[in-house]
Amino acid sequence: MKLSQLGEEALVARLTHGLPRNEGLLVGPGDDCAVAGRRNAPFWTLLKTDCVIEGIHFTPETGFARVGWKALARNVSDIAAMGGLPEHALVTVAFPGDLAVAKAEALYAGLARCAGEFGISLAGGETARSPGPVFVSVALTGRVERGRCVLRSGGKPGDVLFVTGTLGGSIAGKHLDFMPRVQEARWLTEHFRLHAMMDLSDGLGADLPRLARASGCGFELNGALPLTPGCSHEAGLSDGEDFELLFAASPRQAARIEQSWPFATLPLTRVGLLTANTPPSTLHGFDHFASPPRDA
Amino acid sequence: MKLSQLGEEALVARLTHGLPRNEGLLVGPGDDCAVAGRRNAPFWTLLKTDCVIEGIHFTPETGFARVGWKALARNVSDIAAMGGLPEHALVTVAFPGDLAVAKAEALYAGLARCAGEFGISLAGGETARSPGPVFVSVALTGRVERGRCVLRSGGKPGDVLFVTGTLGGSIAGKHLDFMPRVQEARWLTEHFRLHAMMDLSDGLGADLPRLARASGCGFELNGALPLTPGCSHEAGLSDGEDFELLFAASPRQAARIEQSWPFATLPLTRVGLLTANTPPSTLHGFDHFASPPRDA
The missing domain is CATH 3.30.1330.10 (PurM-like, N-terminal domain)
Structure with a gap:
């Protein structure tokens, strides 16, 4: 083979x-x-x-x-x-x-x-x-x-899922010039106890199932993703090379994170929840989980 | 260019x-x-x-x-x-x-x-x-x-230069199957104070000038190298990928090392001395230093 x-x-x-x-x-x-x-x-x-x-x-x-x-x-x-x-x-x-x-x-x-x-x-x-x-x-x-130290595997059912920045369209240039989110992750781990975190290299549609599976959870996405201007929902899920942070925190921590997020020029967006469902059985990307409407 | x-x-x-x-x-x-x-x-x-x-x-x-x-x-x-x-x-x-x-x-x-x-x-x-x-x-x-911790740069004029094993002919197979000299180097650094050490990856003819230059020394080779059977003196200098140790120690330490060397199946050979001469001006290998006779 x-x-x-x-x-x-x-x-x-x-x-x-x-x-x-x-x-x-x-x-x-x-x-x-x-x-x-x-x-x-x-x-x-x-x-x-x-x-x-x-x-x-x-x-x-x-x-x-x-x-x-x-x-x-x-x-x-x-x-x-x-x-x-x-x-x-x-x-x-x-x-x-x-x-x-x-x-x-x-x-x-x-x-x-x-x-x-x-x-x-x-x-x-x-x-x-x-x-x-x-x-x-x-x-x-x-x-x-x-x-x-935050692993992928500590997420719990009910955790709020966040992403930094915007998703999709990296091929237009960001994939070469992106700024790794060191400062943001250091701030997060200094002030909060995150359950799980990873960076988005293959697109949320491929990477979120990985985080959920590592944590033994399922997941749900909200309708709206923080899309790069001009990008479709599908592009936001599958373009990849966003190099943004995806992380999971308890609902209580999540509210405090949103209130105190100090990076004015970098969006922080709730994109969904970890659930107690069966972990996704495959890691092959966005087409293997229930996609919200394209124009959400 | x-x-x-x-x-x-x-x-x-x-x-x-x-x-x-x-x-x-x-x-x-x-x-x-x-x-x-x-x-x-x-x-x-x-x-x-x-x-x-x-x-x-x-x-x-x-x-x-x-x-x-x-x-x-x-x-x-x-x-x-x-x-x-x-x-x-x-x-x-x-x-x-x-x-x-x-x-x-x-x-x-x-x-x-x-x-x-x-x-x-x-x-x-x-x-x-x-x-x-x-x-x-x-x-x-x-x-x-x-x-x-032994660097390349601590060699002193008068130091004895040793190599482990034999030189040349690696391409016949040793370059794929060689045994890194971890055990031997650990024994050496446990019992002796080596001045300088490196591994032979490009051949003694290229690597010895590097060690000498890093130490601010010149060097002399003895006539005889420990050659792999069938290899010429030139091959021993220039074939490369020997992955043996080259090291420098004071004459007093050198004598003690030879007396107590415990690895019966691995030769240890004095190949020369570091000198107070001008360091070799080039690192391009054996043809830039005085070669002993081919059949030495």
Whole structure:
């Protein structure tokens, strides 16, 4: 059987089944980041890797400084989704020999700009030759206070579901220039006890079922999503690469969060509830759960 | 200008010049691993990334379990070269859609075997689609006691240079199946105060000048290298991918190391000395330093 027949979710499930662990690993594959450390230590270490590939995540015409920003910012978004702060990045790049040196430098300028924005050190890397496309893989460490680490799996029936920002239309440019929600997640975990959180990378329609399933819950969506202007409800669910936060909090905490939300230019929207229903049986996206009307 | 005109060393120097750092980064790009942590903490964190690419580091015919072993073991070798123990690995793979599922599973089996051998957790990863070759990037964390961390830069004139194992001929198979020298490096750093250490990935002819330059020293080679049977002196210097340890110790420590070396099946060989000469002005390998006779 070929990978294309199996599908990504099934492949990942096969590949990550029964992997070696050690006593320092608190949370393994399946959440936004892995969590490592001693269980009762004041801080835990967060670990994440991600990649961007020419022809898949960007085109040869994309400005390479934006590619560099995106390659690191995707990982920063995952650290944020755990409630943590990013620390050290490792960068692996594979370049074809005929790439212009200026493009490689622009990529690094974008990586450095993102690192500077979030106080990250570019601690090391590897530069290899690619026989094909440009490939950029970034690994990022972070740290989070034990009491502020938020997993996907802590949601409870009745929890209010929030998203930050607007959904859909990322391909028009935001997917390259997005601002990871570190500041917002840090504020949330400083003042509130969130039950579950993740970042929206594949679209709410694919990611919300993942959070619900990890929490052993079902979910309901409200009619109205915070859509990027010009986007349909369906686009808001399925475009992906929003890199916004999705989180679950008790109704009581939810009301307090809304009252004190201090980020005037960033919308915070209730999009639904976790329920006691059977968790969604599939993770393949918005077409597998009851869609509200398109023009809601 | 194209990358192929610039060369890898010059490219890396350009890309890593002036990268963002933060206070938690003790050693940045340029050693086998980056080192992070508080300066006076009992343990430091080691960080390393590396990659293997189809068509560069292996062929489509290579057994994928061996590719998986190699992809992780390369990083383990770098952790060993700092005197540390590996802890958590993150794996990014990009596969073409027409790859057989069994090959992806074999790759992970090789990764898992190496992880199991060294007590490493496979903590997380990312699976992407490749429009070209198979690409495997691994990031690895490790830890080392502050007093046992060995950099490349601490060598002194008069230090004895040792290598473990034999040099050359790795392409015949060892480059896929090598055993990172964790056990040996841990024994060395437990009992002795090494001045400098690195792993041999590009061949002694390229790597020794790096260690010497990092230490502000020159070097001399003895006539005889510990060559893999069938290999010429030149092959021992330049084949690369030996994944053996190269280290420098004071003459007094050197004698004691030789007397107590407990690894009966692994040769330990004096290959030369660090000197007070001008550091080698170039890092481009064996042809830039005085080669002993071919049949030495």
